[in-house]
Amino acid sequence: MIYLYLKATHIVFVVTWFAGLFYMVRLFIYSTESVQKQEPEKSILSKQLLLMQSRLWYIITWPSAIITLFLGGWLAYLMNYWQQPWFHVKLTLVIGLYIYHIICGRLHQQMARGIFKYTSKQYRIWNEISTLFLFAIVFVVVLKNAFSWIWGVAGIVALGILLMLGIKLYKTLRKDD
Incomplete structure (x- = not known):
């Protein structure tokens, strides 16, 4: 029953971690766009968005990542997952997700110092990387040994292409406003 x-x-905690990652990068987008505004709107928005980033990062996202x-x-110890090939794939993806998480933390720290290196479009693309990790990890865990590597890789690539097309469509629609 403990299992x-x-x-x-x-x-x-996986859900809260991903929610934090998704929203954090959304806040990066809004923060990047806020520094292009005129004063006093720029100062007000930037200060509030950075506060929201810090609270989200340190109160929700990091604790959720650690507890996850x-x-x-x-769970891996209890179920002896270490011996199963699918778990090695999942573990590799999870390591990639933690690297993504750490990079997000560095991006937050840069913004807190007033450094905005990337455009909102680049952050929109960055935001979709966590979506790819989510899909890949869930499919590996659910399908385990039945996972078809060819179809799985093709599916993730197709999803990535669809996400990028969605970003392009959003940009086009936004210009029409």
């Missing part, structure tokens, strides 16, 4: 409680709690890692490790 089911751990699994449920792990899933809850702890619970996931506990």
